[in-house]
Amino acid sequence: MKKSRLTAFLFACLLAPAVTFAQSPLKGSVERIKVHGKSLEGNLEGNPTDPDVSVYLPPSYKKESKRRYPVVYLLHGFTDTDAQWYGFVKHWINFPLIADKVFTSGQAREMIIVTPNALTRSGGSYYSNSITAGNWEDFVSKELVAYVDQHYRTIAKAGSRGLAGHSMGGYGTIRIGERHPEVFSSIYLLSPCCLAPGNPRSAESIAKIEAVKTPEDIAKADFMTKAALAYAAAWSPNPKRPPFYTDAIVENGKVNPVAELKWNANMPLNSIDQYINNLKQMKGIAFDAGDRDQPIAANIKTLHELLDNYQISHTYEEYAGDHINKIGERIETKMLPFFSKHLIAK
Known part of the structure; x- marks a missing residue:
């Protein structure tokens, strides 16, 4: 799909x-x-x-x-x-x-x-x-x-x-x-x-993530945007970056590669051999x-x-x-x- x-x-x-x-x-x-x-x-x-x-x-x-x-x-x-x-x-x-x-x-x-x-x-x-x-x-x-x-x-x-x-x-x-x-x-x-x-994020999906500036904006976000925010909260937390306390999800119009590496490290098929x-x-x-x-x-x-x-x-x-x-x-x-x-x- x-x-x-x-x-x-x-x-x-x-x-x-x-x-x-x-x-x-x-x-x-x-x-x-x-x-x-x-x-x-x-x-x-x-x-x-x-x-x-x-x-x-x-x-x-x-x-x-x-x-x-x-x-x-x-x-x-x-x-x-x-x-x-x-x-x-x-x-x-x-x-x-x-x-x-x-x-x-x-x-x-x-x-x-x-x-x-x-x-x-x-x-x-x-x-x-x-x-x-x-x-x-x-x-x-x-x-x-x-x-x-x-x-x-x-x-x-x-x-x-x-x-x-x-x-x-x-x-x-x-x-x-x-x-x-x-x-x-x-x-x-x-x-x-x-x-x-998953697949690389489109320019449109990245723009939607960037549009979320405050916690109140989350309620108005679509499903996939919320999912990206939740990935960040779960897998790339950062106590020094309020108001979301996560690593930046997007930098320079692209998904932050460091955050993406952290997310991918939490995908079970990438780590299951260890268990x-x-x-x-x-x-x-x-x-x-x-x-x-x-x-x-x-x-x-x-x-x-x-x-x-x-x-x-x-x-x-x-x-x-x-x-x-x-x-x-x-x-x-x-x-x-x-x-x-x-x-x-x-």
Whole structure:
């Protein structure tokens, strides 16, 4: 897909009309809590240090008071929130309804699902450690896991913890998963973005980035401009350059090569060879994307070939679809059954 088409598609995703779901009572339940992140304290963007977290508790949770459950940490995508995914705000997906359907029909064993709100000033944290956006990798892999294990009836061991995510969340899944096999034993990437460097930015896209002068301008920026600002906040922070506290994104009408090098260094396909021994410890690895979701579909094929070269067992699928239109179906028929198979439930 040419960059102009990709830009138009992603912008359309951002503005996609909300899907209306039948408002039937949940069989499970959802709690929306706040979890303090010491690792988020002092972030220069001023993002919350007590982010909202949505927790889905399966149908039997409140009935079987001595039962403990595996946990899947589900990471949302760029410009999304946990509230959108969990039905507090109408969106293109309503995860609790999907989970209810899967667990009540017996398609998968019950589990707890946890989603932190990783929306930042620039649109998303990319689940990375940054003085500017906050240390989100540490928050998810350490503090959030510790909080959930302390406050819910979890099976508190890596073999019973999974990590999954869509788009930016898929990126966060491979990033955090490959670094922390002592925390998560199985990972599932749904249409993961940002696995490899993209096409060169056009003069028009560079001009749009240059037009953002203040934090207030971010709200008016288009999807791809926000993404560039979020890349910078996550991967090229600079505490001496207010008001965005990042390295310059554009210099002399071109993308700053130093910033671009830092961004590329954070693309998983550029660094995954350093984490092969960690990935070999995984009990389950799976990823998929729609065939019309380019360059993501091409990138996960490369990931598939790389894991094959290292003889690392995994599940890979390219299906007929785009970036969002089959995600609910994939969660129902693939992702939750995958974790049911791979996570230890006792």
